[in-house]
């Protein structure tokens with residue numbers, strides 16, 4: 001008996017339940033450990049698949065063991081023709097939450113909370129010498145109870161080191177001559193995507209900035225209007241739009257913190273250490289100014305707005321239209 005993806009229904013001690021996602025580095029299932037009697041997320045790939053992404057991911061989870069907001073690696077190995085990685089089971093992604101809401105943008109409280117949590121995650125990951133290199137709302141998952149207030153980062157298949165672990169020296173700059181770039185069409189930084197620059201800490205931060213702006217804008221980032229497509233005309237459109245749309249235009253109608261954050265990411269030097277504390281404080285103060293309480297905890301659905309007059313508390317409409325207040 002096998003799943004629709006041809007993976008056997010029983011793999012070692014795991015009973016494979018529903019498919020959670022299918023992607024570049026395999027198929028992820030909700031799986032039940034028959035002896036431990038608990039569920040995990042099980043990423044499975046054919047053993048002879050040409051890529052090494054599952055091994056890279058295992059290395060990253062080991063390096064990030066015990067870090068807040070990173071699922072714990074439960075097990076990994078090979079069974080028959082299959083390689084697998086078992087990690088803590090989590091809840092929905094920010095991408096799926098944002099698609100489910102009637103109003104097509106997340107509210108300011110939620111986005112400030114996501115900003116604080118994602119920047120804190122990057123601080124921890126970078127501290128351990130790693131870059132994520134594929135940050136986007138589909139790779140940010142909310143925890144299951146009792147961890148539903150935490151936003152987790154998953155999918156370290158494209159992660160890599162930015163400094164030599166023996167010398168602690170930053171890896172030298174390398175200018176690529178041609179693609180493909182590492183990352184995601186919509187969220188990867190302008191420098192990596194459009195100018196094929198080597199990813200660094202600044203680029204993880206810029207992918208967070210793109211994620212926040214996307215979640216706060218009804219309809220998302222301007223280059224996402226035609227949906228996810230590999231058609232060359234659309235890929236060209238995304239490239240040109242990302243290259244030429246200024247932070248001022250992307251963040252029109254939003255509190256200035258979003259534009260300043262994106263500008264800061266884009267101006268940072270290749271080897272620079274981002275000022276994580278400055279930016280988590282900036283988003284915390286923005287939340288405070290709007291009267292949002294308990295801002296470090298992700299709350300979904302969002303609590304009612306406080307009775308504080310605010311110029312901006314909800315999503316923002318595209319260029320030329322007025323901003324929306326409240327939810």
Ligand SMILES: Nc1ncnc2c1ncn2[C@@H]1O[C@H](COP(=O)(O)OP(=O)(O)OP(=O)(O)O)[C@@H](O)[C@H]1O
Pocket residue numbers: 020021022023024025026027028041043071087088089090091093138139141154155156157
């Ligand atoms: N720990 C988890 N708990 C719950 N769902 C998960 C978990 N890990 C992954 N998923 C789901 O499976 C999807 C695919 O997982 P992941 O991103 O790790 O695989 P991938 O092959 O690298 O995919 P992609 O190529 O799209 O990045 C995720 O978007 C998420 O919806």
